[in-house]
Amino acid sequence: xxxxxxxARVKRKKGISYAKWxxxxxxxxxxxYSVFSLAPQVLTIxxxxxxxxxxxxxxxxxxxxxxxxxxxxxxxxxNGAVSILKFAGNTMxxxxxxxxxxxxxxxxxxxxxxxxxxKIRGQQFFKTVIYMPNLIMASAFSMLFFTLxxxxxxxxxxxxxxxxxxxxxxxxxxxxxxxxxxxxxNFLMWFGNTTILLMAGIMGIDQNLxxxxxxxGANSVQVFFRVTLPxxxxxxxxxxxxxxxxxxxxxxVPQVLTNGAGTPNRSSTTLIMYLNNFLKTSKNxxxxxxxxxxxxxxxxxxSILVFKxxxxxDN
Amino acid sequence: MxxxxxxxxxxxxxxxxxxxxxxxxxxxxxILCLFSFYMLIINSTRSNADLQGGFRFLPxxxxxxxxxxxxxxxxxxxxxxxxxxxxVAAATSVLTTYFSALTAYGLHAYDFxxxxxxxxxxxxxxxxxxxxxASGFVQLCYRFGLTDSYLPLILxxxxxxxxxxxxxxxMASVLxxxxxxxxxxxxxGEFWTFNRIVLPMIKPAIxxxxxFSFVESWNNYFLPALLLNKNEMKTVPIMIAQLRAADYSKxxxxxxxMFILLAIxxxxxxxxxxxxxxxxxxxxxxxxx
Numbered sequence: 279x280x281x282x283x284x285x286a287r288v289k290r291k292k293g294i295s296y297a298k299w300x301x302x303x304x305x306x307x308x309x310x311y312s313v314f315s316l317a318p319q320v321l322t323i324x325x326x327x328x329x330x331x332x333x334x335x336x337x338x339x340x341x342x343x344x345x346x347x348x349x350x351x352x353x354x355x356x357n358g359a360v361s362i363l364k365f366a367g368n369t370m371x372x373x374x375x376x377x378x379x380x381x382x383x384x385x386x387x388x389x390x391x392x393x394x395x396x397k398i399r400g401q402q403f404f405k406t407v408i409y410m411p412n413l414i415m416a417s418a419f420s421m422l423f424f425t426l427x428x429x430x431x432x433x434x435x436x437x438x439x440x441x442x443x444x445x446x447x448x449x450x451x452x453x454x455x456x457x458x459x460x461x462x463x464n465f466l467m468w469f470g471n472t473t474i475l476l477m478a479g480i481m482g483i484d485q486n487l488x489x490x491x492x493x494x495g496a497n498s499v500q501v502f503f504r505v506t507l508p509x510x511x512x513x514x515x516x517x518x519x520x521x522x523x524x525x526x527x528x529x530x531v532p533q534v535l536t537n538g539a540g541t542p543n544r545s546s547t548t549l550i551m552y553l554n555n556f557l558k559t560s561k562n563x564x565x566x567x568x569x570x571x572x573x574x575x576x577x578x579x580x581s582i583l584v585f586k587x588x589x590x591x592d593n
Numbered sequence: 594m595x596x597x598x599x600x601x602x603x604x605x606x607x608x609x610x611x612x613x614x615x616x617x618x619x620x621x622x623x624i625l626c627l628f629s630f631y632m633l634i635i636n637s638t639r640s641n642a643d644l645q646g647g648f649r650f651l652p653x654x655x656x657x658x659x660x661x662x663x664x665x666x667x668x669x670x671x672x673x674x675x676x677x678x679x680x681v682a683a684a685t686s687v688l689t690t691y692f693s694a695l696t697a698y699g700l701h702a703y704d705f706x707x708x709x710x711x712x713x714x715x716x717x718x719x720x721x722x723x724x725x726x727a728s729g730f731v732q733l734c735y736r737f738g739l740t741d742s743y744l745p746l747i748l749x750x751x752x753x754x755x756x757x758x759x760x761x762x763x764m765a766s767v768l769x770x771x772x773x774x775x776x777x778x779x780x781x782g783e784f785w786t787f788n789r790i791v792l793p794m795i796k797p798a799i800x801x802x803x804x805f806s807f808v809e810s811w812n813n814y815f816l817p818a819l820l821l822n823k824n825e826m827k828t829v830p831i832m833i834a835q836l837r838a839a840d841y842s843k844x845x846x847x848x849x850x851m852f853i854l855l856a857i858x859x860x861x862x863x864x865x866x867x868x869x870x871x872x873x874x875x876x877x878x879x880x881x882x
Contacts, residue, residue: 296703299783303699304711306692311752314730314745315718321729383622390615395608398615406868407623409875410630413864415812417830418856421837422633425849432632435648466626471875478876520720527722530814530830534837550724550815557731557819566728574725581720 319574326567331560339564347568362552362569368457368540369548372532373525375461376468381518384472389502391473392480394488408470416467416530423459424450424535450536453545460532460546464525472517479513480506516587523580526573529554549573637850644846655847663851668839669832670824671855678828679859681743681817682810689750689806690760690799697760698787702773712761719754724815731819741823746816756802763798764791801874804867808860829856 326347330340351362387408391401398404411419427433427449434446449455483506491501507514529550532540538554540547549569556566636644637659638652663671700712723730730745739745768791776786792799814830821827827835833856836849864871 296783297705300699300703300705300708303703303787304696307696307715307752307757308711310692310749311718314749315723315726315752318729318733319726321732322726323729325728325732386618387622390619396612396615398612398619402869404619404623405872407626409868409872410861410864411626413808413812413860413871414857415814415830415833415860417812417814417833418853419629421833421849422629422853424837425636425846425853426629426632430645432636432648439648466629469622470626474872474875523720523722527724529724533814534834537837553724553727554815554819557728561732561735563728563732570725570728574721577720577722577725581717584720585717 322567322570323574324567325563326571328564328567330564331562333560343564347564348571351565351568351572362549362572364544365540365547365549365552368544368546369526369528372457372460372464372546372548373522373528375457376464377518377521377525380465380469380472380521381514384469384476385514387469387473388476388480389506391477393498395498405470405474409474410470411466412468412471414467416463417534419463419467420531420534423463427455427459451542453542456532456536456541456546460528460535463531463535464528468521468524472521475517476510476513479510482513483509512587516584519580519584519587523577523584526550526577526580633850633854637847637854639847639850641845641847644850659845659847659851662845663848663855666848666852669835669852671829671832671852673825674827674829674832675855675859677743677826678811678830681746681828682807684743684747685750685810686803686807688747689753689756690802692751693753693756693802694760694792694795694799695787696757697764698791701761701764701768702770715754715757719758723749727816727819730816734820740820741826742820743826745820746810746813750806750810753806756806759802760795760798763795768794801870804863804871805874808863811860832856 325340327342327344328340329338329343329346331338352360354360390396390398391405425431429446429448433449434443437443438446447455449459487505487509488501491505496504527550528548532546532548533551533554536546538551540551550573553566553569553573556562556569635649635652638654638656639649640653640655640658643649643653643655663669696715700708734740734742734745772790772794773786776790781790812830813828814834817828818831818834821831833853836844836852
């Protein structure tokens with residue numbers, strides 16, 4: 279998706295300046311952004327330095343407490359665990375479990391689909407099928423998995439009826455299966471999307487290079503590692519970083535699957551579920567603010583990488 | 594000669610083999626993607642007793658009864674939820690696409706002092722997710738009495754950096770400024786030019802972004818769940834989460850599957866008809882290589 283066309287400039291006709299129209303047209307965006315994103319962002323950061331929550335019907339604070347919320351956030355509980363680190367770890371583990379197969383399979387499929395030798399038929403059908411889960415409501419998809427994998431659900435029924443197992447597998451009582459299901463759903467929802475993005479990346483590579491490699495007698499494995507992969511790297515890096523930013527926001531799927539509890543033993547609670555718990559009933563804007571700032575800093579650093587990759591060749 | 598033809602035969606056999614492997618992988622992945630949805634559709638046609646009884650691979654005759662039960666359920670008002678979701682998603686998608694196009698046009702067609710700064714700003718904030726300002730957002734909504742209102746769900750759509758970026762890329766490739774100049778010569782005002790000449794020219798981009806923003810809004814769970822408390826205001830994803838929170842064992846499972854089916858059906862229906870168009874829209878504007 280190279281932008282080769284330079285932004286066209288309006289030729290100024292004697293003395294007519296259209297500048298005010300430019301300002302006018304972008305005004306709604308900036309007003310809206312200021313009100314609904316910038317102001318809440320500033321307020322979120324501001325609140326992270328205050329004690330401000332509700333306990334039952336009584337409101338505590340707001341009272342300035344400096345960095346106390348952050349200190350509290352990183353203070354180990356009586357079991358010696360730091361919640362936010364635990365939840366960051368959960369988020370990362372579930373993300374990696376889904377994202378590694380997501381990227382590898384997408385890479386494989388994008389090479390299949392763009393291969394001149396293979397000339398895969400029915401591409402449109404396959405693409406339609408693998409992209410579909412990306413548009414499905416995540417909470418409904420998660421609820422569907424909850425019903426399918428419950429102790430009396432069809433998956434257990436099928437395994438029991440065919441004699442593969444003797445008693446139902448309690449998928450939601452084990453850390454490994456809950457995380458596995460979350461990762462599977464994330465994988466299913468995103469590998470089609472990644473495939474399509476990587477395909478566009480491959481098709482953006484100068485086709486003469488593939489031809490030249492073929493004439494030189496390179497086999498498809500060599501072409502992949504020596505031509506496709508190095509030239510696809512910028513797109514691949516962009517895709518992985520944006521996927522990571524998305525992964526940090528993981529919420530709907532584990533929230534609905536575990537009914538917000540992150541069972542078992544909070545091993546599937548993600549960072550945003552943690553944030554959500556502060557906002558849901560206690561309206562603890564102080565702690566929620568501190569959690570948000572931490573997530574903001576991590577995403578901010580990642581965003582800088584994306585921003586750089588986007589603007590690198592824009593002068 | 595002989596070795597040559599055997600070489601090419603070998604190559605042909607290799608190609609056939611690798612093709613077979615590729616198709617097996619593709620079919621396997623397709624089954625993986627479709628399995629859960631297939632089970633959803635099958636199970637939505639079965640009665641609760643039948644569902645408790647065991648696994649079935651073929652549909653039964655209980656679809657309409659499940660539909661009637663789900664539609665008339667007393668605790669989860671799914672028709673109301675779908676109407677609410679539809680209203681929010683439709684309003685959001687119209688606002689998002691129109692104003693993103695307007696912003697993109699403002700930065701595409703005009704020269705002004707802050708042009709570069711404005712473009713850079715939008716690109717810089719593009720990947721910052723909404724969740725990180727959610728705390729302040731929720732707080733403001735509670736302070737200004739905007740809970741149980743759709744305004745805080747719809748209005749922020751006016752500033753959608755990703756959609757803006759897509760529109761800007763699209764305009765850079767299809768919108769020659771000569772046309773705008775010609776319109777000016779004909780005495781067309783700037784706003785008129787945008788509405789009557791530019792918008793029709795970028796119709797495909799508008800259409801694809803309307804679909805995407807509709808879907809995103811329809812599926813949105815995090816913020817609506819924090820802001821909508823009244824039952825009659827709730828949107829579909831909140832109801833799905835309620836379904837999960839309810840005591841599962843007491844539920845009519847046929848009804849549960851029907852609820853899930855209804856939640857995803859509108860998007861699924863649009864996708865089945867427009868998949869080719871939607872998939873094409875995924876790439877344009879999202880990656881730059």
